[in-house]
Amino acid sequence: MRLATVGRPGGGTSAAVRHGDVWHALPAPDLSAFLRAGAPVRAGEEIPGAVPVLPLPTPAKVLCCGLNYTEHIREMGRELPSHPTLFAKFADTLTGPRDDLVLPRGLQVDWEAELAVVVGVPLRRADRATALAGIAGYTVANDVSVRDWQNRTTQWLQGKAWDGSCPVGPEVVTPDEVDPAAGLEVVCRVNGEEVQRASTKTLVFDAADLLAYVSSFTLLRPGDLVLTGTPGGVGAARDPQRFLADGDVLETSIEGIGSLRNTVRLTG
Numbered sequence: 610m611r612l613a614t615v616g617r618p619g620g621g622t623s624a625a626v627r628h629g630d631v632w633h634a635l636p637a638p639d640l641s642a643f644l645r646a647g648a649p650v651r652a653g654e655e656i657p658g659a660v661p662v663l664p665l666p667t668p669a670k671v672l673c674c675g676l677n678y679t680e681h682i683r684e685m686g687r688e689l690p691s692h693p694t695l696f697a698k699f700a701d702t703l704t705g706p707r708d709d710l711v712l713p714r715g716l717q718v719d720w721e722a723e724l725a726v727v728v729g730v731p732l733r734r735a736d737r738a739t740a741l742a743g744i745a746g747y748t749v750a751n752d753v754s755v756r757d758w759q760n761r762t763t764q765w766l767q768g769k770a771w772d773g774s775c776p777v778g779p780e781v782v783t784p785d786e787v788d789p790a791a792g793l794e795v796v797c798r799v800n801g802e803e804v805q806r807a808s809t810k811t812l813v814f815d816a817a818d819l820l821a822y823v824s825s826f827t828l829l830r831p832g833d834l835v836l837t838g839t840p841g842g843v844g845a846a847r848d849p850q851r852f853l854a855d856g857d858v859l860e861t862s863i864e865g866i867g868s869l870r871n872t873v874r875l876t877g
Contacts, residue, residue, distance in 0.1 A: 610650060610783045612746065614639040614666065615659035625659060626652050627780070632659035640781060641667040644729065644745060644832040661779035663705040664748060665727065670833045671698040672823050673723075673752060675765065677813050677838025684846040693814045693822055696765050698752075698775060698836075706778030706869045710753060710859065712771060714875045717756040718853040721839035722797035722805050722861045724789055725750040726816045727781050728833040732824040740820035743829075746781040747789060747816070749869050750836050751797070751861040756845045756852070776861070776869045777834070787865040790815055794864040795840055799857055807840030809863075814838075 611627040612635075624635035624643035633652035637643035644665075675694040676682045682689060704710070712718055729745025752775055759768020787793060792810035796803060809815075814822070819835050829835075844851040853859065855875040862868035 610786070612640055612650070612664070612781045612783070613661040613779060614664045615656060616662050617656060618658040622662060623656060625656060626650055628652060632656045639666050640664045641832045644727070645830070647831065661706060663703055663708075664778050664781050665832055665834060666703070667700055668832050668834050669830050670827065671700065671702065671836070672834070673698060673769070673836040674814060674819055674838045678807055678811055678840040679813065680807065680841035681839055681843070682813075684841045684843070689813065693819060695823070696769055698770050701772045702770050702775045704773045704776050704871075706749075706776055706867075707871065708773070708776060709872050709874045710776065711773060711874045711876060712755070713877045714855070716758070716875075717845070717850075718873065718875075719754045719756050719844045720797050720799065720804065720853065720859055721752040721754055721843060722795050723750045723752050723839050724793065724795060724809050724816075724837045724863055725777060726820065726835045726837060728820065728829045728835070729831055731831065732820055732829040735821050735824045737817045737821050740824065741817040743820065744784055744816060745831065746783045747787055747863075747866055748777055748781045749779075749861055749863045749866050750775060750777045750834075751859060751869060751871070752836055752839060753853075753859075776871045778869060779867050782866045793866070796862045797842070798860040799853065801858075804844070805840050805842035809837070812837060
């Protein structure tokens with residue numbers, strides 16, 4: 610199944626399920642609310658002209674794993690980790706699959722294409738099998754990072770939590786349709802130039818590993834998001850370094866799931 614939050618032509622949004630090219634309403638204003646309610650997926654009325662927007666506008670938690678692809682770990686000069694490197698984001702950080710990325714001028718804005726995992730059931734101290742069974746689906750994210758702020762201290766939060774900086778979507782695809790463990794291609798392009806490409810089968814810690822690990826210290830709830838990390842090719846690791854400029858078009862795609870397309874707008 611393919612689930613989303615869609616904008617209605619007359620205004621407002623609805624959780625929705627896609628059948629072919631047609632979106633059908635689900636009984637909630639967005640996918641966050643639908644997953645929290647725990648209702649079965651039963652397609653309602655057709656929504657003509659529906660357009661996917663930010664699928665999960667109100668997650669209780671957004672957890673992210675850094676340094677989770679071998680080539681990215683090496684390009685950043687780190688050792689392979691024995692445990693996941695985690696940091697948190699806020700719901701305000703998230704933005705839609707076609708929204709502009711609006712940030713102040715003068716920042717070192719970098720791209721980070723990522724697979725995001727959507728939690729489908731409450732998970733607390735889950736083992737790997739329970740965590741895997743508790744996945745509602747997968748979506749596309751780009752953990753756009755402000756490197757100069759990130760590197761001010763050894764803690765990354767201030768470079769990772771800028772409002773409206775992390776596009777997500779356009780759809781949440783259920784595990785019966787895609788299997789990251791089998792290998793999905795993650796690709797990032799800037800103005801049409803490919804800057805990142807890797808397979809999710811090369812993740813050090815996969816989706817089930819991360820959900821089980823995170824749930825050992827905090828309760829994961831339906832609609833929460835866990836970003837799994839970015840592959841090699843980020844701008845900060847290039848020689849010379851390269852960062853996003855005003856007007857750049859950032860495209861992020863994952864095989865079998867979908868694509869984001871966001872334009873960078875640097876203001877002020």
